[in-house]
Amino acid sequence: MSSLEASKTPRVIRPGATIGILGGGQLGRMMALSGSNMGYRFVALDPAQDAPCGQVAGQIVAAYDDREAARELARRSDVITYEFENVDSGVAAMLMEESYVPQGSELLYTTQHRLREKRAIEAAGVKVAPYAEIGSEQELREAVIRLGLPSVLKTATGGYDGKGQWVLRSEADIAPAYAELSRAGVELVLEQFIRFDKELSVIAARSPLGEIRTFPVAENIHVDNILHLSIVPARISQQVEEQARELAVKIANGLNAVGLIAVEMFLTADGELYVNELAPRPHNSGHYTMEACRTSQFEQHVRAVCSLPLGDTSLMTPVVMVNVLGEHVAPVLERFAVADEAAARLGVVPKLHLYGKSEAKVKRKMGHINVLADDVDAALAWIDETNIWGA
Numbered sequence: 001m002s003s004l005e006a007s008k009t010p011r012v013i014r015p016g017a018t019i020g021i022l023g024g025g026q027l028g029r030m031m032a033l034s035g036s037n038m039g040y041r042f043v044a045l046d047p048a049q050d051a052p053c054g055q056v057a058g059q060i061v062a063a064y065d066d067r068e069a070a071r072e073l074a075r076r077s078d079v080i081t082y083e084f085e086n087v088d089s090g091v092a093a094m095l096m097e098e099s100y101v102p103q104g105s106e107l108l109y110t111t112q113h114r115l116r117e118k119r120a121i122e123a124a125g126v127k128v129a130p131y132a133e134i135g136s137e138q139e140l141r142e143a144v145i146r147l148g149l150p151s152v153l154k155t156a157t158g159g160y161d162g163k164g165q166w167v168l169r170s171e172a173d174i175a176p177a178y179a180e181l182s183r184a185g186v187e188l189v190l191e192q193f194i195r196f197d198k199e200l201s202v203i204a205a206r207s208p209l210g211e212i213r214t215f216p217v218a219e220n221i222h223v224d225n226i227l228h229l230s231i232v233p234a235r236i237s238q239q240v241e242e243q244a245r246e247l248a249v250k251i252a253n254g255l256n257a258v259g260l261i262a263v264e265m266f267l268t269a270d271g272e273l274y275v276n277e278l279a280p281r282p283h284n285s286g287h288y289t290m291e292a293c294r295t296s297q298f299e300q301h302v303r304a305v306c307s308l309p310l311g312d313t314s315l316m317t318p319v320v321m322v323n324v325l326g327e328h329v330a331p332v333l334e335r336f337a338v339a340d341e342a343a344a345r346l347g348v349v350p351k352l353h354l355y356g357k358s359e360a361k362v363k364r365k366m367g368h369i370n371v372l373a374d375d376v377d378a379a380l381a382w383i384d385e386t387n388i389w390g391a
């Protein structure tokens with residue numbers, strides 16, 4: 001067997017072993033906190049001193065594309081995973097040679113590029129918004145005629161939280177949008193604008209042995225392209241809930257995923273589901289699972305990459321997750337320092353999670369609150385009443 005095959009052959013990694021994480025942000029931190037409870041040790045590779053994960057685990061401080069540092073991570077770890085998708089392909093290949101990387105690098109390669117991702121989703125038998133590959137302004141003009149206006153021009157790589165995209169509303173937008181986005185020198189993709197009723201996401205976990213489980217559907221509300229709320233249970237029919245979860249299973253199986261895969265989708269008024277994006281890692285829209293599900297997304301990820309049986313994903317309580325951005329930190333801290341009359345009156349239990357980031361920059365994800373409640377309306381009413389996030 002080649003070392004490459006060996007690096008993917010399923011192995012049971014028992015508690016007590018060390019899990020190496022590429023990336024030391026909040027996703028790594030919550031993974032390490034959860035896995036530490038089970039007795040695993042963690043070491044993260046991240047360029048930032050005192051990274052969120054480094055505060056609760058070992059840390060190698062080095063650039064992500066530093067091969068020597070990656071080699072040290074491999075030496076110190078029994079299994080390696082990652083918490084972001086833009087892993088350097090050279091580092092990924094080297095780790096596959098020298099270590100056990102059950103997730104492999106194919107899924108990373110697929111999800112690093114919107115066009116490859118869309119083709120893979122379609123090959124799994126799932127719909128995406130109609131799209132066109134754009135290589136020139138002329139191709140963009142032709143594609144706009146085919147797909148109609150509005151439509152969304154996106155860079156195929158490197159975009160997140162709405163960066164690297166432009167909604168074309170009239171023909172006058174074509175030239176400036178093309179000029180701006182083509183500057184990065186990466187391929188572009190034009191997508192038909194989907195007039196969605198709701199944005200939903202499903203997180204699926206798949207083990208190297210092919211066991212698969214999905215978490216309940218989250219209904220997501222974005223503000224300025226950044227996730228603001230995840231509402232669970234989503235306010236959708238049982239049928240849509242099942243369809244969305246089935247679709248995530250198809251994608252996880254079709255793409256041979258190992259570990260978590262987050263599937264973001266649009267639901268239209270006539271009940272159609274279109275997949276927008278995938279993330280092969282824990283996802284912000286799955287943070288609600290930390291207190292609301294029998295198994296959290298982080299524990300599930302650890303279980304999957306360690307080839308342990310996957311945990312029960314049942315929802316124990318309705319919940320709304322609200323993100324805490326830089327501008328929300330001060331009022332949130334004030335609120336949590338005193339008895340919360342509104343929470344008591346509404347019967348909700350707000351659970352605060354902060355990621356240990358020192359600089360509370362505007363729009364930076366600093367933490368989140370899982371508001372547990374008897375129904376999601378009570379949780380939403382608490383968020384409204386706090387007056388922290390605006391109306």
Ligand code: AMP
Pocket residue numbers: 129152159160161162163165191192193194195196199222225276277
């Ligand atoms: P993305 O970076 O692809 O996740 O897009 C960020 C946000 O832009 C999404 O959450 C949607 O709210 C919106 N969006 C992106 N693509 C489309 C589309 N094809 N149709 C409608 N809205 C979109």
